[in-house]
Amino acid sequence: MSDPDAFRQAQADCLRWLARREYSRTELIHKLRGKGHDEATARSAVDAVSEDGLQSDERCVDSLVRGRVARGQGPQRIRQALRDKGLSPGSADALAGYDWAAVIAEVYRRKYGASQPASPKERASRMRFLAQRGFSGEQISALFRRLPRATEFEDLDID
Structure with a gap:
């Protein structure tokens, strides 16, 4: 596969995954690497979908926090899930809005x-x-x- 074809395939993979749920940049890169894409192609494909507004770590944080709170998980467990997904600890500010x-x-x-x-x-x-x-x-x-x-x-x- 040529480099432009690999890029288009990586971008299509990202779009297919993002159509189902929100993913962090780190998760997408990891999934692309697992499918055999090289690091540079994976990063450029994720950059492209992020620039188009189709991937956002902030949306991923909001989605994850809402879902985990609805499942009855506490702030410590949610912070750990954010770290596991490759999201920055500073993004845990989304936890402050909950009683x-x-x-x-x-x-x-x-x-x-x-x-x-x-x-x-x-x-x-x-x-x-x-x-x-x-x-x-x-x-x-x-x-x-x-x-x-x-x-x-x-x-x-x-x-």
Whole structure:
């Protein structure tokens, strides 16, 4: 394949992938290299689709963050996903627009409903679940401080 043909093929590959979802520049270059394109052709094809406005790392960040928040992932896990996709840590500013207290409360409610942890072991298990989802210890502690204590319900005289 001649150089212009290789460039056109690499550009067509980029367009086909971008038609399905947003990709970072790094991901596209990696995928093109995996298909056998050389580094220079891969970079120039990605540059061309970026200049045409068809690829944007900012859109990729926004899409990834929105999707991960909707799946109930916390800021630490999302930051790691951004790094894995080759997006700069500074692009994590997209995380600042979210009410993480509301997000963690929704994740907790979906998993456990309104039930309280019955024992310290159960409480630790629930805290571990939230930590694995990417929420910080501070966010988890704040959530558990807001939860009513099980003993508060026992004190209510409901007959």
